[in-house]
Amino acid sequence: MIEEAARELAARGESARRVARDPVNLPMIRNWTEAIGDDNPTYEHYAPPAMAQVWTMPGLAGQRPADDPLGAMVAVLDEAGYTSVVATDSEQTYHRYLSPGETVEVSSRLDGVTGPKRTALGEGWFVTTRSTWYVGDEPVAEMMFRVLKFRPSGVAGTAIRPAVSSDTEFFWAGTALGELRIQRCGGCGRLRHPPGPMCPSCRQTRPGYVVAAGEGTVYSYVVHHHPPVPGRAAPFVVALVELTEGVRMLAELVGVPPSEVHIGLEVRVGFSRVDGELTLPVWRRR
Amino acid sequence: MTAAIAGIGATEFSKDSGRSELALAAHAGLAAITDAGLRPSDVDGMVTFTMDANAETALARELGVPELTFFGRVPYGGGAACAVVAHAAMAVATGAASTVLCYRAFNERSGRRFGQVHTPDGVDNGWHYPMGLVTPAASVAMFARRYQHEYDVTSEDFGRVAVLDRRAAATNPNAWFHGRPITLADHQASRWIVEPLRLLDCCQETDGAVALVVTTVDRARDLPRHPVVIAAAAQGSAADQFTMHSYYRDDLTGLPELGLVGRALWAGSGIGPEDLSALVLYDHFTPFVLVQLEELGFCARGEARHLLADGTLELDGRLPLNPHGGQLGEAYVHGMNGITEAVRQLRGTAANQIRDAEHVLVTAGTGVPTSGLVLSR
Numbered sequence: 312m313i314e315e316a317a318r319e320l321a322a323r324g325e326s327a328r329r330v331a332r333d334p335v336n337l338p339m340i341r342n343w344t345e346a347i348g349d350d351n352p353t354y355e356h357y358a359p360p361a362m363a364q365v366w367t368m369p370g371l372a373g374q375r376p377a378d379d380p381l382g383a384m385v386a387v388l389d390e391a392g393y394t395s396v397v398a399t400d401s402e403q404t405y406h407r408y409l410s411p412g413e414t415v416e417v418s419s420r421l422d423g424v425t426g427p428k429r430t431a432l433g434e435g436w437f438v439t440t441r442s443t444w445y446v447g448d449e450p451v452a453e454m455m456f457r458v459l460k461f462r463p464s465g466v467a468g469t470a471i472r473p474a475v476s477s478d479t480e481f482f483w484a485g486t487a488l489g490e491l492r493i494q495r496c497g498g499c500g501r502l503r504h505p506p507g508p509m510c511p512s513c514r515q516t517r518p519g520y521v522v523a524a525g526e527g528t529v530y531s532y533v534v535h536h537h538p539p540v541p542g543r544a545a546p547f548v549v550a551l552v553e554l555t556e557g558v559r560m561l562a563e564l565v566g567v568p569p570s571e572v573h574i575g576l577e578v579r580v581g582f583s584r585v586d587g588e589l590t591l592p593v594w595r596r597r
Numbered sequence: 598m599t600a601a602i603a604g605i606g607a608t609e610f611s612k613d614s615g616r617s618e619l620a621l622a623a624h625a626g627l628a629a630i631t632d633a634g635l636r637p638s639d640v641d642g643m644v645t646f647t648m649d650a651n652a653e654t655a656l657a658r659e660l661g662v663p664e665l666t667f668f669g670r671v672p673y674g675g676g677a678a679c680a681v682v683a684h685a686a687m688a689v690a691t692g693a694a695s696t697v698l699c700y701r702a703f704n705e706r707s708g709r710r711f712g713q714v715h716t717p718d719g720v721d722n723g724w725h726y727p728m729g730l731v732t733p734a735a736s737v738a739m740f741a742r743r744y745q746h747e748y749d750v751t752s753e754d755f756g757r758v759a760v761l762d763r764r765a766a767a768t769n770p771n772a773w774f775h776g777r778p779i780t781l782a783d784h785q786a787s788r789w790i791v792e793p794l795r796l797l798d799c800c801q802e803t804d805g806a807v808a809l810v811v812t813t814v815d816r817a818r819d820l821p822r823h824p825v826v827i828a829a830a831a832q833g834s835a836a837d838q839f840t841m842h843s844y845y846r847d848d849l850t851g852l853p854e855l856g857l858v859g860r861a862l863w864a865g866s867g868i869g870p871e872d873l874s875a876l877v878l879y880d881h882f883t884p885f886v887l888v889q890l891e892e893l894g895f896c897a898r899g900e901a902r903h904l905l906a907d908g909t910l911e912l913d914g915r916l917p918l919n920p921h922g923g924q925l926g927e928a929y930v931h932g933m934n935g936i937t938e939a940v941r942q943l944r945g946t947a948a949n950q951i952r953d954a955e956h957v958l959v960t961a962g963t964g965v966p967t968s969g970l971v972l973s974r
Binding site for chain 2: 470472473474533536540549561574591
């Protein structure tokens with residue numbers, strides 16, 4: 312539903328142009344530069360380029376036009392339960408200075424919607440729009456604007472983190488690089504998961520690792536409904552997978568409706584970056 | 598064995614005790630000491646769970662126990678239940694102490710709820726909790742799914758454990774679910790918690806405390822209560838053991854650590870499965886009750902569902918199971934209330950008394966390193 316709505320909104324292209332309430336004017340430039348603390352004398356004659364968006368702000372009681380693509384996409388995501396929003400990044404491009412007296416118009420289009428992504432805030436979708444400011448038919452400035460619309464996870468930023476020791480850090484270093492690593496004894500070659508410092512077969516303490524092919528089958532699984540879990544939207548599936556290398560490993564199974572999961576389902580590993588410090592393996596249908 | 602349980606005590610079982618965990622421990626401890634016909638100054642040893650928040654020293658201060666010559670703790674959650682008695686029995690057998698108070702006290706419903714999401718420490722947990730397997734129900738559900746798959750076991754088969762427990766609790770005035778039996782249809786209509794477990798497959802959360810007094814058989818014979826002899830006590834941890842997540846063994850449908858305990862109990866007591874009057878099996882989640890019946894040799898692998906369906910384990914059956922209502926029906930005090938039920942059955946003072954009870958088996962937490970007792974009249 313979300314992806315369909317996104318495709319439809321993107322296909323509409325640019326919204327109708329919305330005209331600024333007032334022409335570019337010196338009083339507003341002064342207020343802005345004073346608030347920012349910018350005393351560049353150029354701005355006695357030209358508007359600071361970063362004010363592009365200021366000219367078309369709708370005002371305190373203003374409303375988004377019905378064809379505004381960000382407003383429409385936000386409504387779709389609100390409906391789907393992704394009710395919280397945080398702006399993530401913005402890039403502006405300026406083609407020329409604006410002078411007092413010029414009247415600008417703005418038009419926006421939906422560039423793309425990606426997700427669902429697991430973030431420290433909760434599961435969410437990144438919504439990217441592009442706006443262009445015009446004077447007449449001349450584009451004078453552009454902006455890429457991205458927000459994360461997310462399902463609040465109860466307590467933001469509380470992803471459950473593994474305790475990592477010197478025996479296990481190779482595994483987590485691997486997931487960060489997109490590698491699923493299985494401990495391999497440097498003595499007898501036995502593969503082992505979860506890993507440990509001493510090989511229970513030959514008692515050597517020279518563990519290395521191999522990078523798994525990342526394929527396996529579901530050996531058992533559960534569908535979590537209750538209680539709520541920070542960073543996850545129930546119901547979700549956690550699966551114990553028998554890897555082709557012969558060891559079992561546990562991870563969330565994503566992208567498959569719970570009703571379609573079964574023992575024996577063939578899966579492949581993927582990687583879900585929680586943040587700069589933690590990347591979790593996940594299973595996807597093969 | 599040369600040790601006996603001479604006294605038992607408990608608080609009321611509630612969802613909000615309204616007092617501190619130490620107050621609960623003191624209440625239950627004093628009740629157990631009084632029940633044994635002893636005074637706090639007779640106690641010289643204490644054993645509890647590693648998870649218990651009440652220091653032995655704190656409880657000793659409250660009770661006025663002046664000196665302790667033995668104190669110890671047993672790890673692995675509910676797996677400690679019968680083990681605290683085992684440790685106490687060893688202490689009195691060796692002379693490390695003469696009278697040991699075993700206790701477990703918590704506000705497990707109004708305080709830290711086991712059923713909610715926690716982030717436990719320990720490298721082992723890092724392979725499970727961050728991946729979304731975050732509650733005890735989820736941990737057990739993973740075993741339950743595989744068990745269902747291998748033996749064609751259904752949700753209704755699990756449900757029969759809950760129905761049985763609640764039927765017994767209905768006529769036990771101390772049970773939280775006193776007067777509230779359920780049907781299999783109620784079980785089937787209860788919501789999913791973690792598939793394949795429904796709400797009624799999961800035991801309740803309880804505020805409360807249970808305590809009991811262990812001493813030598815000789816000493817117990819001089820006390821007012823009829824002593825309940827610890828015929829055998831055992832602990833068990835099996836190959837490739839994890840706490841709640843022993844997912845890396847070849848077979849996921851057994852509880853080898855409990856099988857180990859069972860063998861030790863039969864060997865230590867000279868009592869076998871056929872000699873028992875009743876079973877008190879740890880029932881935090883229904884599926885492991887079936888697996889315990891199989892692991893302890895009451896039936897073959899995958900066959901426990903038939904035992905549950907054919908009436909064998911009912912109050913009026915050949916081998917009554919959880920006559921107090923279990924933890925699903927009476928209270929969840931980490932298995933300790935199952936031990937006191939066995940004592941009542943052997944004293945002849947239980948709410949749902951089984952005629953001529955002679956030997957009762959009690960087990961502790963499953964899915965973890967565990968323990969068990971055979972208690973005799």
